Amino acid sequence: MSEVIDRPLREDDKPAATRLRIVDCDVHPSLRSTDDLSEFLPKRWQQHLKEYGSHLRTPYLFTTPYPRSSPLIARRDAWPPTGGPPGSDLAFMQKQHLDPLDVEFGILQVLDLFIFSQQNLEFGAAIQRAINDWQLAFWSHRDPRLKASILVGQDGVDLAIAEIERCAKIGEYVQINVSPRANEPLGRRRYWPIYERAQELGLPLGIHVGGYGGHAPTGGGWPSYYVEEHQSNAHTIAAQLASLVIEGVPERFPKLKFVFIEGGFGWIPSAVWRMDQHFERFRSEVPHLKRKPSEYVREHFWFTTQPIDEPDEARHLRSLIEWVGIDRLLFSSDYPHWDFDDPRFAFKTPLTDAERKKIFSTNARAVYKF
Numbered sequence: 373m374s375e376v377i378d379r380p381l382r383e384d385d386k387p388a389a390t391r392l393r394i395v396d397c398d399v400h401p402s403l404r405s406t407d408d409l410s411e412f413l414p415k416r417w418q419q420h421l422k423e424y425g426s427h428l429r430t431p432y433l434f435t436t437p438y439p440r441s442s443p444l445i446a447r448r449d450a451w452p453p454t455g456g457p458p459g460s461d462l463a464f465m466q467k468q469h470l471d472p473l474d475v476e477f478g479i480l481q482v483l484d485l486f487i488f489s490q491q492n493l494e495f496g497a498a499i500q501r502a503i504n505d506w507q508l509a510f511w512s513h514r515d516p517r518l519k520a521s522i523l524v525g526q527d528g529v530d531l532a533i534a535e536i537e538r539c540a541k542i543g544e545y546v547q548i549n550v551s552p553r554a555n556e557p558l559g560r561r562r563y564w565p566i567y568e569r570a571q572e573l574g575l576p577l578g579i580h581v582g583g584y585g586g587h588a589p590t591g592g593g594w595p596s597y598y599v600e601e602h603q604s605n606a607h608t609i610a611a612q613l614a615s616l617v618i619e620g621v622p623e624r625f626p627k628l629k630f631v632f633i634e635g636g637f638g639w640i641p642s643a644v645w646r647m648d649q650h651f652e653r654f655r656s657e658v659p660h661l662k663r664k665p666s667e668y669v670r671e672h673f674w675f676t677t678q679p680i681d682e683p684d685e686a687r688h689l690r691s692l693i694e695w696v697g698i699d700r701l702l703f704s705s706d707y708p709h710w711d712f713d714d715p716r717f718a719f720k721t722p723l724t725d726a727e728r729k730k731i732f733s734t735n736a737r738a739v740y741k742f
Contacts, residue, residue: 392729393476394715395736397676398580398633398704399469399518401511402444402459403484408510412502420495427491429555429586442710450708458708462514469707470517473715476733477742478518479546480507481580481633488551488583493528497535500524504539512544519740521549521578526563533569540573546740547578547631552612553585559612559619567625576629576674576739579612581605609635610643613673617647620660622668629739631674634706638681641695644669670697674739676704677731678713686721693719698727702736 452461490496500523507520522539524532588594589604647665
């Protein structure tokens with residue numbers, strides 16, 4: 373880990389008006405229990421959940437491969453004193469995260485009930501709808517700093533479009549979320565109607581790591597250890613970036629914005645270098661691409677910062693940030709998870725005030741139109 377510590381985000385000697393307030397693009401709220409969804413989930417699906425539970429595209433039942441020492445992949449100090457899982461108590465989230473770190477806006481990313489991994493697509497759509505409503509009622513309406521996302525399962529395209537239309541009419545959601553682990557790579561044409569509607573509505577497409585698409589998360593099969601599972605997040609995002617670019621999604625939908633969330637950004641240069649190299653050699657195979665892959669990446673894709681890959685030498689992190697692009701990075705903390713990034717110490721390489729402001733605030737404000 374680098375020994376270079378940039379100055380803290382907040383300085384007590386500055387008046388509040390001069391402090392840099394941040395936009396946190398990855399905040400995880402949690403259900404206190406499935407009873408939270410009762411007022412939003414039809415009786416039929418409440419009964420279904422009670423009698424049958426989830427039918428998932430994963431070999432794991434009732435658990436995920438998170439570390440035993442970090443239940444629910446959460447910080448030990450993030451368990452609310454009122455009970456319930458981390459992220460389920462708004463007052464505690466405000467006290468522990470939003471207020472002390474000057475979070476001006478937080479983008480909600482819901483992971484409960486494996487909403488993208490339900491085999492029963494109609495049940496999955498009912499859960500997604502309930503959670504979309506719950507985000508507003510339990511979070512955004514109680515704290516306007518917290519912004520909701522429209523969660524949809526892209527394998528039921530017609531159901532996803534219907535939910536996007538319903539939520540868009542409400543007008544309070546800032547992005548559409550799909551899973552990076554669906555049945556097929558995200559570039560496939562079967563998913564294009566979702567991208568078309570997102571572009572028409574002017575909503576970014578958020579793609580948060582996690583979930584199970586029914587396939588092993590690595591190209592070599594199922595991992596043995598949690599640390600392997602965690603490593604595969606970057607591979608997953610890299611594969612979906614290649615799928616979207618090479619299959620021509622940015623070319624077909626030139627106004628659509630993509631935000632990859634919680635996949636880090638240290639892998640981007642080598643992945644893009646390889647795409648550009650292969651494009652030069654095999655461009656006759658993909659005549660629908662009018663430009664090099666790197667040009668699409670730099671115009672259509674943004675990446676949240678957590679988890680930050682930290683080289684031993686701070687100048688290497690600085691070079692990485694410059695290559696990816698100061699304008700391409702959006703700060704994210706991943707609160708309340710164990711690998712949370714504290715914004716005061718997240719970048720162990722010097723940044724100018726202008727660069728810091730872009731990464732911590734203005735880039736996200738431009739993408740999400742705050």
